[in-house]
Amino acid sequence: MRIGISCYPTVGGSGTVATELGKALAQRGHEVHFMVTDVPFRLGTFMENVYIHETDVATYPVLRTPSYDFSLAALMAKVADEYNLDVIHAHYAMPFAVCAYLARQMTTKDVKVVTTLHGTDVTVLAQGESLKQVIRLGLEKSDAVTAVSRSLIEQTKKLFETDKNIDCVYNFVDTDVFCPEAGAHIRRSLAQPGERVVLHMSNFRAVKRIDDVIDIFARIVKETPARLVLVGEGPDYNRARHRLQALDLNHFVHFLGKQEEVASLVAAADLLLLPSEKESFGLVALEAMACGIPVIGSVAGGIPEVVEHGVTGFLSPVGDVEQMARDSLLLLRDESRYKAFSESARCRAVTHFQIWNKVGEYEAIYRRVWGLK
Numbered sequence: 328m329r330i331g332i333s334c335y336p337t338v339g340g341s342g343t344v345a346t347e348l349g350k351a352l353a354q355r356g357h358e359v360h361f362m363v364t365d366v367p368f369r370l371g372t373f374m375e376n377v378y379i380h381e382t383d384v385a386t387y388p389v390l391r392t393p394s395y396d397f398s399l400a401a402l403m404a405k406v407a408d409e410y411n412l413d414v415i416h417a418h419y420a421m422p423f424a425v426c427a428y429l430a431r432q433m434t435t436k437d438v439k440v441v442t443t444l445h446g447t448d449v450t451v452l453a454q455g456e457s458l459k460q461v462i463r464l465g466l467e468k469s470d471a472v473t474a475v476s477r478s479l480i481e482q483t484k485k486l487f488e489t490d491k492n493i494d495c496v497y498n499f500v501d502t503d504v505f506c507p508e509a510g511a512h513i514r515r516s517l518a519q520p521g522e523r524v525v526l527h528m529s530n531f532r533a534v535k536r537i538d539d540v541i542d543i544f545a546r547i548v549k550e551t552p553a554r555l556v557l558v559g560e561g562p563d564y565n566r567a568r569h570r571l572q573a574l575d576l577n578h579f580v581h582f583l584g585k586q587e588e589v590a591s592l593v594a595a596a597d598l599l600l601l602p603s604e605k606e607s608f609g610l611v612a613l614e615a616m617a618c619g620i621p622v623i624g625s626v627a628g629g630i631p632e633v634v635e636h637g638v639t640g641f642l643s644p645v646g647d648v649e650q651m652a653r654d655s656l657l658l659l660r661d662e663s664r665y666k667a668f669s670e671s672a673r674c675r676a677v678t679h680f681q682i683w684n685k686v687g688e689y690e691a692i693y694r695r696v697w698g699l700k
């Protein structure tokens with residue numbers, strides 16, 4: 328098939344899922360067209376069957392803000408016409424499904440629209456009235472809608488009071504790339520022998536509850552030698568830095584900022600902290616599990632569909648840092664328990680969230696919207 332993909336090109340789970348999906352589809356022989364504002368960060372080097380189309384955003388003094396969404400819609404229509412696209416896969420209703428709807432009004436081709444909900448368009452943006460109706464339009468006009476967890480499907484249906492069919496296609500991971508062996512060569516630069524490595528990787532937004540990460544780590548390091556590795560960037564990153572300094576904990580912390588290649592960093596850790604307030608899936612938890620790294624997280628959104636409580640990690644109510652710290656220590660100080668969790672985590676990732684199975688699920692949806700078997 329000829330598939331157009333639109334996503335946010337910046338670091339983040341949705342961009343990762345969209346880009347890895349596009350690359351995998353290209354490997355399977357589909358023609359994949361990324362329609363984006365910038366080259367997606369995980370795209371890497373040239374790949375056969377992959378084409379990139381960047382928006383040319385119109386600016387004019389009378390336009391108070393650049394007309395990004397209209398430019399993207401026009402680009403989608405142009406690519407659909409020129410390359411005879413079968414499907415536009417919009418990763419986020421806002422703005423991509425809406426742009427795809429507009430593109431469909433402009434193109435002469437019968438192109439189908441598949442929209443994947445990744446979370447914040449429903450859990451944050453659609454909570455206010457100003458964008459809710461636009462997001463609803465994007466969903467209703469899509470030929471198929473998928474969401475990355477059952478929890479997100481439930482929230483979407485409740486919020487929009489819709490009975491539209493929404494397929495659950497979980498996030499996925501390449502378990503050959505994210506594997507326990509991937510971190511061996513950098514472990515020594517993160518910790519001394521005998522020290523445990525605790526990782527948090529995110530876009531450092533309020534929903535990630537960075538203060539909880541710090542509070543959990545402060546309790547861990549009081550009891551056992553440990554290092555905290557912080558990967559990512561975002562509004563709360565510098566505040567976290569200052570707070571760790573004020574607590575005199577900064578010499579136990581590696582502030583690594585934005586990183587392109589993360590499999591080795593994840594695999595070099597012993598534990599992942601994900602105490603989010605909202606999390607539609609939690610791709611980083613899956614990437615950690617694939618590397619055999621247990622997860623300490625919150626019972627929020629789709630996290631319980633990824634992390635099996637008491638088997639591949641421990642989950643507690645949002646904000647319960649005492650319990651999260653106790654559970655962390657339970658794993659870090661008991662080698663045989665840790666080994667059992669680590670093996671179960673890897674096994675769950677391999678069994679339930681393999682990239683090729685999920686790519687197959689998306690392909691089946693593309694065929695379905697065309698009435699093909």
Ligand code: GMT
Nearest residue numbers: 339340341445446475606607608609610
């Ligand atoms: O908040 C993030 O971590 C980034 C965000 C994004 O847009 O990339 O991630 C969302 O999509 C991911 C891929 O489907 C999910 O794994 C994340 O859970 C989801 N984030 C939230 O729901 C907060």
